[in-house]
Structures are given as C-alpha cells and as structure tokens.
Amino acid sequence: MDLNLLAIIIMGAWVLAIVAAGLVMSLRPGGVAVRLSPANATTSGSAGRRDEILLGGDAEVFGNVRGRVRAVQLRPDSRQLQDVELASGLEGRAVPASAIVSADGKVLRLAERWPDSPLDEPRDDVPTLRQDATVVSAEGKRLGKLRLVCFDASSGTVTTLVVEGRGTRGRRLLPIERVNAAGPYRIATDLKASEWAMLQPFAT
Template identity: 85%
Template sequence: MDLTLAAVIIMGAWVVAIVAAGLVMSLRPGGVAVRLAPAGTTTSVPSGRRDEILLGGDAEVFGNIRGRVRAVQLRPQSRQLQDVELASGLEGRAVPASAIVSADGQVLRLADRWPEAPWDEPRDDAVTLRQDATVGSAEGKRLGKLRLVCFDASSGTVTALVVDGRGTPSRRLLPIERVTAAGPYRVTTDLKATDWTMLQPFATDWEIQQGIIAQVATDPALETVRRSLRIDVEDQRVRLRGYVSDVAQAERVAQLARSVPGVLQVQRELVSDDDLASAVSEAIRRDPATSAAQVQVIARGGTVDIAGEAPDRATARRIESVARQVSGVAVVHNTVAVRQAS
C-alpha cells in the first residue's frame, strides 16, 4: 500500500474518532445545556453556611486524596446538588451529594463511605458544571470562566457560581437565579454584559483569613496584637477577637481587615486594655460582696492586675472570682491586701 494512502486513511480514522467522541459527549446525560427552573419556582431557602466546591480541586477522605473534582451535577428544578464527578487517573466516578462533609473552596472533604451508583446509570436531565465552562451574558458575550460552585450546607441547594472574568477583582459571585441554562461547556445567564461589575466580588474564607494575617504582620505597631488576635471568617464576613492597647489600635486592625479583597463585613470584638480595666473595676464596685474594697485595676492583653485593700480575706478572694467572670479576662493577678484595723 502506498504510504501516502495509508497516512490519509489513518488521519481519516482519527477525524472519525474525534467526531464520534464529540457526539457521545453531547448525547450522554449532562452533556448538553439544560434549562434551569425560573427564579421563584424553587421552595428551598438557604439557611446555613455557604460551602464552595473548587472545580479541578482535590477531594479527600480523612486527609487522603481520592481524586480531583471533574464536575458537579445539580437538579435543574430544585437546584440541589445531585452528585460530584471525581477523576482519579483515567477513571471517573460519581459521588452522591450526601457524602459531602464540607467544602472550603480549596478541598472537598468526603465521608469515608457512600453508596456506589453504577457509572452508566442514567441521571435524568441533571445539569453538569465543569471547570472553565464559558459563562455568557444574555446577549451572548463572554463574561468569564467557571471556577467554583457554591451551595447551602444545610439544604444542599446551589446558591451561586464563582466566575473568573475581566477586571479587578476578577472573581465574582453569580447568583444561581441569574443562570438560565447550563452545561459542561457553557453557562448562559440573563445578565447584560454591563452588569458584570455589579456582581459581588468573591474570595474564599481561607484566602481572606490569610490575607488579614499578612496585612497585620506588615505593621510593627501591631506585634503584640498578633499574639491574641483571632480571625473567624464565614461567607466573606470577618469577626475579629483579641486584645489591643486602645481604640485607635482596634480601628487600625479593622481597617487592615477591610482592605483585604473579598471582605464584605468586619465585626470588631477587640477588647482594649482601658475598656477591660474599666469593666473589671465596675464589676467589683457593683458586686455587694466586693463593693467595700478599694482597688486599682490595670489590664494588658487580657491579663488583669488588681491591687488595693479589702476589709477581710473573704472579700479579697471574692474580688478575683468577680474579675474572672468579666468577658475578655484571661489571667488575674490579685494582690489585694486585707485592710488593717485601726
């Protein structure tokens, strides 16, 4: 056989194979775009923590990686998660949504056991969402690429998609109600292209926490604050707890937190030394068993030093008990002496 003819036959076979593979992908469940139920027709109302599945991210069981997230499937009518498709080597497997323990936008954590469903089992008209699917506007313009799927942890309802698009910040939250149809390669929305910058900026809670830690570390004046600072982040809302020397220092920490991209709100629960000392002094003055004592209170970073005089030993001991009940007190040094009778 002529080598040129053989080459033509081989190339033709490759073309036929590629076309056939494309037809199989488009005809299999989840391989085509599926219309979602119109906004307002679903009855499930998100009420819990927002979890975030990183498409292409690791999935693990007790710290052991079981594969990477290839796709997420949801029911088009209820918008509830149906399953997660994992890729492990050349194999793929479907994991039911009930097996999800948590998803923090970095790692998908799964239970150690779940019912295995046959891989070729039909999945009705489930919507398949894959990494890098093109997200388009109502006019057909490209908004960006799909990166994460957000869902309500208590109900399993998908609430938003994270899209990486143009501008800064580049990642934004696309409410699932704005999605009209979706498939593994394209997501269609009812947004106008000009609405893109109106969408809420997105960052994972872990990214926000690390960003705040880095920001606080850049200010030498906050070195002592870092030792007690606790940063809790949920759904991009920050809660700051710890000790500061004064109100100005507390505002500086809050200002740095607000500067981190993706932060929606900062709740400041930082206790200043002056406020803590005043709170302890007030508690001692108001307690009937200690009101007769004459004390001076100094607070520093949650440690309270109490000096002065009390009419008897019982009162001196009670002072320490009262001080420990004040919110924000970590350590009490009680040097109150018993007043000598004249």
C-alpha cells in the first residue's frame, strides 16, 4: 500500500475518533445545564465559617487519600451541597455532603464512614459544578474556569465560586446568586463581561 494513502487513512480515522468523542461528551448523561432557583434570604444571608473545596484536590479520611474531588452537586432549590463526586482511578463515587468534616481549599477531609452511593448512573436533574467547567457571562462570553467551590460550613449552602480568569492567573469570587444554570461543563451567569473586573479577588 502506498505510504501516502496509508497516512491519509490513519489521519482520517483519527479525525473521526475525535468527532465521535465530542459527540459522546455532548450527549452523555449529566451534560444538561440545570437552572437554579432564585436565591432566598437563607442562601444570601449565610454568615458562618467559609470552607473551600478545591476541585481536583485530594479527599482524605484520617490522612489517607481516598480519591480526588471531581465535582460537587447541589440541591437546585436551596443551593446546598448534596454530593461530592470523587475519582479514584477510572471509577467514580458519590459521597454525601454530610460526610464532609472540613475543606481548607487544599484538602477535603471526610468522616470515617458514610452511606455508599456509587455513581452507577450520573443524575442529570441536579446542578453539577465540575472541575474546569467553563463559566460564561450573560452575553455568552467565556469568563474563565471553575477552580473552587466555597460554602457555609454550618448550613452547607454554597455561597461563592472561585473562577480563574481567561488569559490571566487572577482568581475572583463569583457569588452563587449570579449563577443562573449549572451543568458539568458550562456554568451560565447573569454577569456582564464588563463586570468581571469588579468581582472581589480571591485571596488564599
């Protein structure tokens, strides 16, 4: 077989594989953005200790790493944490929010025991905040990537998201009240692109 023809066949197969992977990602369960209910007084008035979950960070039980935090899921009506999705190798599992002991922005510490709830079928009816999800403005412009999820430790209510700006290392705090809908790969906000610079910088 001619080498040029072989190279064309290989490149064509590679392109088809990339297109197929893109279709799978767009049609996979949990790929639909879920709208959040308007923030109520309880959500916006949280004033307890702020804990921070680093997406992609380690999750530990008594110092032993149990996996990496891949995503968190919220209750759409109250914006409280519902589950934390851990990745361990090629497997994923859901840990209930009640198992969280603390989160310092580096390590998520969990209780020794919690009810098992393996992720056999990812749910597509709850807002999912996934590592590196793209955050977009009201005009549809890309603002940056999701890095951390901040929540009130006493109520479990998510209060702010930490977003790393596009083309810059600066991170800013996005109030959860500005989020309209959240899916695994895209977070829609009512924030105008021009308002990005006015958000409070995130200080570690």
